[in-house]
Amino acid sequence: MHDRRGLVGVDGAVDVIDDGVARGGWGVGVAAWRGGDCVGGVGGVGVGSGVEGGTGRKVGMVEIAPGAQQFIPPQADTLDELRAAAAGCQGCELYRNASQTVFGRGDATARVVFVGEQPGDMEDQKGLPFVGPAGRLLRRAVDDAKLDPGHIYLTNAVKHFRFELRGKRRIHQTPDRVHITACRPWLVAEFTKLNPQVIVVLGATAAKALLGPSFRVTRQRGELLPWPAAAEHPEDFQRVPVDSVGDTADAPPTQLLATIHPSAVLRADDQDKAYEGLVADLTVAARALT
Numbered sequence: 001m002h003d004r005r006g007l008v009g010v011d012g013a014v015d016v017i018d019d020g021v022a023r024g025g026w027g028v029g030v031a032a033w034r035g036g037d038c039v040g041g042v043g044g045v046g047v048g049s050g051v052e053g054g055t056g057r058k059v060g061m062v063e064i065a066p067g068a069q070q071f072i073p074p075q076a077d078t079l080d081e082l083r084a085a086a087a088g089c090q091g092c093e094l095y096r097n098a099s100q101t102v103f104g105r106g107d108a109t110a111r112v113v114f115v116g117e118q119p120g121d122m123e124d125q126k127g128l129p130f131v132g133p134a135g136r137l138l139r140r141a142v143d144d145a146k147l148d149p150g151h152i153y154l155t156n157a158v159k160h161f162r163f164e165l166r167g168k169r170r171i172h173q174t175p176d177r178v179h180i181t182a183c184r185p186w187l188v189a190e191f192t193k194l195n196p197q198v199i200v201v202l203g204a205t206a207a208k209a210l211l212g213p214s215f216r217v218t219r220q221r222g223e224l225l226p227w228p229a230a231a232e233h234p235e236d237f238q239r240v241p242v243d244s245v246g247d248t249a250d251a252p253p254t255q256l257l258a259t260i261h262p263s264a265v266l267r268a269d270d271q272d273k274a275y276e277g278l279v280a281d282l283t284v285a286a287r288a289l290t
Protein backbone atom coordinates (compact mmCIF):
# COMPACT_ATOMS: atom_id res chain seq x y z
CA MET A 1 0.00 0.00 0.00
CA HIS A 2 1.24 3.41 -0.81
CA ASP A 3 1.11 5.90 1.95
CA ARG A 4 -0.51 8.93 0.40
CA ARG A 5 -1.03 10.70 3.67
CA GLY A 6 1.03 13.80 3.53
CA LEU A 7 0.68 14.47 -0.16
CA VAL A 8 0.20 18.15 -0.68
CA GLY A 9 -1.01 19.54 -3.95
CA VAL A 10 0.43 22.74 -5.31
CA ASP A 11 -1.71 24.63 -7.76
CA GLY A 12 -4.30 21.99 -7.07
CA ALA A 13 -2.59 19.27 -9.08
CA VAL A 14 -1.38 15.96 -7.72
CA ASP A 15 -0.02 12.99 -9.61
CA VAL A 16 1.08 9.77 -7.96
CA ILE A 17 2.91 6.93 -9.66
CA ASP A 18 3.31 3.34 -8.62
CA ASP A 19 6.32 3.64 -6.39
CA GLY A 20 4.38 5.97 -4.16
CA VAL A 21 6.54 8.95 -4.97
CA ALA A 22 4.66 11.92 -6.30
CA ARG A 23 6.60 12.97 -9.33
CA GLY A 24 4.23 15.38 -10.93
CA GLY A 25 5.17 16.01 -14.50
CA TRP A 26 5.28 18.98 -16.74
CA GLY A 27 3.12 21.61 -15.15
CA VAL A 28 2.18 19.51 -12.14
CA GLY A 29 3.34 20.57 -8.74
CA VAL A 30 3.26 18.24 -5.76
CA ALA A 31 5.27 17.41 -2.72
CA ALA A 32 5.49 13.95 -1.23
CA TRP A 33 6.40 12.46 2.09
CA ARG A 34 7.20 8.83 2.58
CA GLY A 35 8.34 6.96 5.65
CA GLY A 36 9.07 10.15 7.50
CA ASP A 37 11.23 11.74 4.80
CA CYS A 38 10.32 14.57 2.56
CA VAL A 39 11.13 12.96 -0.77
CA GLY A 40 9.88 15.71 -3.02
CA GLY A 41 9.26 14.96 -6.64
CA VAL A 42 9.91 16.01 -10.17
CA GLY A 43 7.03 18.40 -9.77
CA GLY A 44 6.75 20.83 -6.90
CA VAL A 45 8.91 20.14 -3.92
CA GLY A 46 8.40 20.77 -0.26
CA VAL A 47 11.23 22.45 1.55
CA GLY A 48 11.50 21.62 5.19
CA SER A 49 11.90 18.84 7.63
CA GLY A 50 9.42 16.32 6.28
CA VAL A 51 6.85 14.57 8.44
CA GLU A 52 6.78 13.30 11.93
CA GLY A 53 7.19 9.55 12.29
CA GLY A 54 5.75 8.82 8.88
CA THR A 55 2.30 9.87 9.92
CA GLY A 56 1.96 12.42 7.18
CA ARG A 57 1.82 15.35 9.56
CA LYS A 58 4.00 18.14 8.35
CA VAL A 59 6.60 19.48 10.72
CA GLY A 60 8.40 22.69 10.07
CA MET A 61 7.53 22.96 6.41
CA VAL A 62 8.71 26.40 5.56
CA GLU A 63 8.52 26.71 1.83
CA ILE A 64 7.33 25.08 -1.36
CA ALA A 65 9.65 24.94 -4.36
CA PRO A 66 7.52 24.71 -7.50
CA GLY A 67 10.29 23.02 -9.51
CA ALA A 68 11.84 23.98 -12.81
CA GLN A 69 9.38 22.18 -15.09
CA GLN A 70 7.07 25.14 -15.54
CA PHE A 71 9.95 27.25 -16.87
CA ILE A 72 10.97 24.79 -19.60
CA PRO A 73 9.53 25.67 -23.01
CA PRO A 74 7.91 22.45 -24.28
CA GLN A 75 8.96 23.17 -27.86
CA ALA A 76 12.58 24.11 -27.14
CA ASP A 77 14.65 22.61 -29.94
CA THR A 78 18.15 23.46 -28.86
CA LEU A 79 20.36 23.76 -25.82
CA ASP A 80 20.56 27.50 -26.52
CA GLU A 81 16.79 27.80 -26.19
CA LEU A 82 16.88 25.86 -22.94
CA ARG A 83 19.74 28.02 -21.70
CA ALA A 84 17.81 31.20 -22.46
CA ALA A 85 14.74 29.90 -20.65
CA ALA A 86 16.77 28.74 -17.64
CA ALA A 87 17.93 32.33 -17.13
CA GLY A 88 14.45 33.11 -15.81
CA CYS A 89 13.95 30.00 -13.69
CA GLN A 90 12.46 30.47 -10.24
CA GLY A 91 11.88 26.80 -9.61
CA CYS A 92 13.36 26.97 -6.14
CA GLU A 93 14.57 29.70 -3.86
CA LEU A 94 18.21 29.53 -4.96
CA TYR A 95 17.67 32.08 -7.76
CA ARG A 96 17.04 34.78 -5.16
CA ASN A 97 20.56 35.12 -3.82
CA ALA A 98 22.67 33.83 -6.70
CA SER A 99 23.83 36.19 -9.45
CA GLN A 100 22.51 34.19 -12.38
CA THR A 101 21.60 30.77 -13.72
CA VAL A 102 24.65 28.79 -14.75
CA PHE A 103 23.51 26.43 -17.49
CA GLY A 104 25.60 23.72 -19.13
CA ARG A 105 28.03 24.53 -21.91
CA GLY A 106 30.14 22.74 -24.43
CA ASP A 107 29.75 20.70 -27.56
CA ALA A 108 26.14 19.64 -28.17
CA THR A 109 27.51 16.63 -30.07
CA ALA A 110 29.93 15.73 -27.26
CA ARG A 111 30.73 12.09 -26.75
CA VAL A 112 31.31 12.73 -23.04
CA VAL A 113 28.98 14.72 -20.78
CA PHE A 114 30.10 15.72 -17.30
CA VAL A 115 27.54 16.40 -14.58
CA GLY A 116 28.74 18.19 -11.46
CA GLU A 117 27.05 19.54 -8.37
CA GLN A 118 26.35 23.27 -8.67
CA PRO A 119 28.17 26.40 -9.80
CA GLY A 120 30.72 27.83 -7.41
CA ASP A 121 31.45 31.43 -6.57
CA MET A 122 33.41 32.15 -9.75
CA GLU A 123 30.97 30.28 -11.97
CA ASP A 124 28.13 32.28 -10.43
CA GLN A 125 29.88 35.53 -11.30
CA LYS A 126 30.82 34.51 -14.83
CA GLY A 127 27.68 32.55 -15.67
CA LEU A 128 29.72 29.58 -16.89
CA PRO A 129 30.20 26.14 -15.33
CA PHE A 130 33.61 24.79 -14.32
CA VAL A 131 35.61 27.99 -14.70
CA GLY A 132 36.87 28.08 -11.10
CA PRO A 133 39.69 26.10 -9.48
CA ALA A 134 37.80 22.79 -9.62
CA GLY A 135 37.06 23.36 -13.29
CA ARG A 136 40.72 24.01 -14.05
CA LEU A 137 41.65 20.80 -12.28
CA LEU A 138 38.99 18.90 -14.21
CA ARG A 139 40.38 20.17 -17.50
CA ARG A 140 43.85 18.99 -16.54
CA ALA A 141 42.42 15.57 -15.60
CA VAL A 142 40.53 15.43 -18.92
CA ASP A 143 43.81 16.04 -20.74
CA ASP A 144 45.67 13.47 -18.65
CA ALA A 145 42.95 10.88 -19.26
CA LYS A 146 43.36 11.49 -23.02
CA LEU A 147 39.83 12.74 -23.45
CA ASP A 148 39.28 15.35 -26.15
CA PRO A 149 38.51 18.61 -24.32
CA GLY A 150 36.91 19.99 -27.49
CA HIS A 151 34.25 17.31 -27.45
CA ILE A 152 32.84 17.47 -23.96
CA TYR A 153 29.75 19.05 -22.44
CA LEU A 154 29.79 20.32 -18.86
CA THR A 155 26.76 20.89 -16.67
CA ASN A 156 25.58 20.75 -13.08
CA ALA A 157 22.75 19.04 -11.26
CA VAL A 158 21.74 22.39 -9.73
CA LYS A 159 22.00 25.53 -11.83
CA HIS A 160 22.20 28.21 -9.16
CA PHE A 161 24.95 28.78 -6.58
CA ARG A 162 23.90 27.91 -3.04
CA PHE A 163 25.95 29.64 -0.40
CA GLU A 164 25.86 31.29 2.99
CA LEU A 165 27.32 34.69 3.70
CA ARG A 166 30.06 34.92 6.30
CA GLY A 167 30.96 38.53 6.45
CA LYS A 168 31.57 39.39 2.83
CA ARG A 169 32.52 35.83 1.86
CA ARG A 170 30.11 33.52 0.09
CA ILE A 171 30.69 30.04 1.44
CA HIS A 172 29.54 27.07 -0.66
CA GLN A 173 26.62 25.11 0.75
CA THR A 174 25.77 21.69 -0.61
CA PRO A 175 22.35 21.73 -2.30
CA ASP A 176 19.62 19.85 -0.47
CA ARG A 177 17.57 17.14 -2.07
CA VAL A 178 14.80 19.65 -2.56
CA HIS A 179 17.06 21.76 -4.80
CA ILE A 180 18.34 18.73 -6.69
CA THR A 181 14.79 17.58 -7.32
CA ALA A 182 13.50 21.02 -8.25
CA CYS A 183 16.32 21.47 -10.76
CA ARG A 184 16.25 17.95 -12.21
CA PRO A 185 13.89 18.86 -15.09
CA TRP A 186 16.65 21.04 -16.55
CA LEU A 187 19.03 18.10 -16.46
CA VAL A 188 16.45 15.85 -18.08
CA ALA A 189 15.81 18.53 -20.73
CA GLU A 190 19.53 18.91 -21.42
CA PHE A 191 19.86 15.19 -21.93
CA THR A 192 17.15 15.25 -24.58
CA LYS A 193 19.45 17.50 -26.66
CA LEU A 194 22.65 15.52 -26.07
CA ASN A 195 23.82 12.22 -27.43
CA PRO A 196 26.85 11.18 -25.38
CA GLN A 197 28.55 7.81 -25.34
CA VAL A 198 29.56 8.25 -21.70
CA ILE A 199 28.05 10.35 -18.93
CA VAL A 200 30.53 11.14 -16.17
CA VAL A 201 28.90 11.93 -12.83
CA LEU A 202 31.11 14.04 -10.60
CA GLY A 203 30.48 13.61 -6.88
CA ALA A 204 27.60 12.71 -4.61
CA THR A 205 25.17 15.50 -5.47
CA ALA A 206 25.21 14.75 -9.19
CA ALA A 207 24.97 11.04 -8.41
CA LYS A 208 21.90 11.66 -6.26
CA ALA A 209 20.33 13.74 -9.04
CA LEU A 210 20.79 11.08 -11.68
CA LEU A 211 21.04 7.80 -9.81
CA GLY A 212 19.01 8.36 -6.66
CA PRO A 213 19.84 8.87 -3.00
CA SER A 214 21.06 5.34 -2.35
CA PHE A 215 23.91 5.45 -4.89
CA ARG A 216 27.34 5.68 -3.27
CA VAL A 217 30.13 7.14 -5.39
CA THR A 218 32.75 5.70 -3.06
CA ARG A 219 31.42 2.18 -3.70
CA GLN A 220 30.93 2.33 -7.45
CA ARG A 221 33.33 4.93 -8.77
CA GLY A 222 35.18 4.11 -11.95
CA GLU A 223 32.64 1.45 -12.92
CA LEU A 224 30.83 1.63 -16.25
CA LEU A 225 27.09 1.32 -15.71
CA PRO A 226 24.31 0.96 -18.26
CA TRP A 227 22.44 4.18 -18.99
CA PRO A 228 19.56 4.93 -18.61
CA ALA A 229 18.93 1.64 -16.78
CA ALA A 230 21.10 2.85 -13.89
CA ALA A 231 19.17 6.11 -13.55
CA GLU A 232 16.62 6.93 -10.93
CA HIS A 233 13.37 6.92 -12.91
CA PRO A 234 15.04 5.68 -16.11
CA GLU A 235 11.88 6.40 -18.06
CA ASP A 236 12.81 10.09 -17.86
CA PHE A 237 15.78 9.35 -20.09
CA GLN A 238 14.56 6.47 -22.24
CA ARG A 239 13.01 8.52 -25.02
CA VAL A 240 14.43 11.50 -26.81
CA PRO A 241 12.49 13.95 -28.99
CA VAL A 242 13.27 13.76 -32.67
CA ASP A 243 11.34 16.85 -33.71
CA SER A 244 9.53 19.81 -32.25
CA VAL A 245 6.05 18.34 -32.65
CA GLY A 246 6.60 15.71 -30.03
CA ASP A 247 7.78 12.59 -31.88
CA THR A 248 10.26 10.58 -29.85
CA ALA A 249 12.67 7.72 -30.31
CA ASP A 250 14.53 5.39 -27.99
CA ALA A 251 17.59 7.04 -26.49
CA PRO A 252 20.79 5.62 -27.99
CA PRO A 253 22.80 3.30 -25.74
CA THR A 254 25.05 5.19 -23.39
CA GLN A 255 27.20 4.29 -20.41
CA LEU A 256 27.58 6.11 -17.15
CA LEU A 257 30.55 6.36 -14.83
CA ALA A 258 30.68 8.03 -11.42
CA THR A 259 33.76 9.54 -9.87
CA ILE A 260 34.69 12.15 -7.29
CA HIS A 261 34.12 15.84 -7.88
CA PRO A 262 37.33 17.72 -8.72
CA SER A 263 36.73 19.95 -5.69
CA ALA A 264 37.19 16.81 -3.55
CA VAL A 265 40.69 16.52 -5.00
CA LEU A 266 41.40 20.11 -3.97
CA ARG A 267 40.19 19.35 -0.43
CA ALA A 268 41.99 16.00 -0.09
CA ASP A 269 44.85 15.54 2.38
CA ASP A 270 46.77 13.70 -0.31
CA GLN A 271 45.91 15.69 -3.42
CA ASP A 272 48.28 13.75 -5.70
CA LYS A 273 46.66 10.46 -4.82
CA ALA A 274 43.14 11.87 -5.17
CA TYR A 275 44.05 13.38 -8.54
CA GLU A 276 45.49 10.08 -9.76
CA GLY A 277 42.22 8.39 -8.78
CA LEU A 278 40.20 10.94 -10.73
CA VAL A 279 42.38 10.50 -13.82
CA ALA A 280 42.18 6.71 -13.51
CA ASP A 281 38.38 6.90 -13.48
CA LEU A 282 38.30 9.27 -16.45
CA THR A 283 40.66 6.95 -18.31
CA VAL A 284 38.04 4.21 -17.95
CA ALA A 285 35.56 6.61 -19.58
CA ALA A 286 38.02 7.47 -22.35
CA ARG A 287 38.62 3.79 -23.15
CA ALA A 288 34.87 3.18 -23.35
CA LEU A 289 34.57 5.54 -26.30
CA THR A 290 34.30 3.83 -29.63
Ligand code: SF4
Nearest residue numbers: 089091092159160183
Ligand atom coordinates in the same frame (compact mmCIF):
# COMPACT_ATOMS: atom_id res chain seq x y z
S1 SF4 B 1 18.49 25.96 -8.84
FE1 SF4 B 1 17.45 25.12 -10.64
S2 SF4 B 1 15.28 24.96 -10.05
FE2 SF4 B 1 16.29 26.32 -8.58
S3 SF4 B 1 15.91 28.38 -9.45
FE3 SF4 B 1 17.91 27.66 -10.16
S4 SF4 B 1 17.55 26.75 -12.17
FE4 SF4 B 1 15.57 26.91 -11.14
